[in-house]
Amino acid sequence: MLNKFDIQIRTEQEHAVIETAGYLNDALGEQLSEKARGLIQDGYTQLVINLEKTTLINSIGISILIEIIEALDEREGTLNFCGLSATQERTFRMMAIAKYAGIFPDEEAAIANL
Amino acid sequence: MANTASKQQVLLTIPMYPDMELAAAKTASVLAELMDFDEGEVEEIQLAIIETCINAFEHSQSEDKTVVIEFIMKDDELEFKISDRGVGIASERRPGSELLGQPGLHPDLRKRGWGLEIIRTLMDEVDVETGANGTTVSVVKKKTT
Numbered sequence: 001m002l003n004k005f006d007i008q009i010r011t012e013q014e015h016a017v018i019e020t021a022g023y024l025n026d027a028l029g030e031q032l033s034e035k036a037r038g039l040i041q042d043g044y045t046q047l048v049i050n051l052e053k054t055t056l057i058n059s060i061g062i063s064i065l066i067e068i069i070e071a072l073d074e075r076e077g078t079l080n081f082c083g084l085s086a087t088q089e090r091t092f093r094m095m096a097i098a099k100y101a102g103i104f105p106d107e108e109a110a111i112a113n114l
Numbered sequence: 115m116a117n118t119a120s121k122q123q124v125l126l127t128i129p130m131y132p133d134m135e136l137a138a139a140k141t142a143s144v145l146a147e148l149m150d151f152d153e154g155e156v157e158e159i160q161l162a163i164i165e166t167c168i169n170a171f172e173h174s175q176s177e178d179k180t181v182v183i184e185f186i187m188k189d190d191e192l193e194f195k196i197s198d199r200g201v202g203i204a205s206e207r208r209p210g211s212e213l214l215g216q217p218g219l220h221p222d223l224r225k226r227g228w229g230l231e232i233i234r235t236l237m238d239e240v241d242v243e244t245g246a247n248g249t250t251v252s253v254v255k256k257k258t259t
Contacts, residue, residue, distance in 0.1 A: 023133075025133070056139065056160060056164065057161075058164050058168060059232060062228070066223055070223075085154070086154050086157075087154055087157040087158050087161060090236075091236075094231070094235055096223050097223070100223060
């Protein structure tokens with residue numbers, strides 16, 4: 001397999017952090033979506049997605065992130081991203097994601113701004 | 115690799131299988147690093163080639179299910195031409211039409227149809243030639259330093 005990816009989840013009392021590693025495409029995106037929806041169903045509506053170890057994100061992967069934003073909006077939740085490369089941040093801003101989710105340089109700032 | 119004074123060429127043929135766009139991106143990454151593009155520019159080139167390949171994989175309906183990528187390294191720019199032998203892009207399928215996806219909760223947060231827009235944002239020149247015998251997307255990234 002060309003694309004080796006991984007998803008790690010850490011939960012605290014008030015929020016959860018999802019850390020993805022690898023190439024965020026449709027396959028990793030679907031796994032991420034499933035995990036995020038599971039967390040939302042469990043009552044975690046304050047989420048951070050840490051993309052520091054995510055090497056590349058294609059437009060299909062981003063479309064799945066948008067679905068997570070929408071799922072959280074329905075529960076009046078918050079999603080913050082951190083660890084984006086300059087290219088990833090530029091793409092997110094172009095696609096208007098920054099209007100509906102926070103973008104922070106590191107996990108500490110992303111959690112503090114939930 | 116053909117070696118001339120001012121440009122070098124690399125040809126790559128990939129099958130339209132899941133994740134094979136990564137093979138194209140990896141090749142592009144190696145060539146861009148050889149040309150001393152900076153880390154951010156290398157990532158931009160990788161993303162542009164991934165988006166171009168995905169468009170071909172998803173929409174070309176190519177019978178041979180292959181994409182041919184020609185990389186041309188010049189002194190001050192990297193050009194790549196991505197060709198498929200599919201049915202071409204009909205005007206009603208071009209970005210700006212239904213490929214843009216259905217509006218969700220937020221009308222400005224559309225999910226699909228971003229590929230070409232991402233490529234145009236990250237690259238310096240983008241040209242699309244399409245017809246009944248296939249599509250070729252030509253992309254140029256110029257060196258800034």
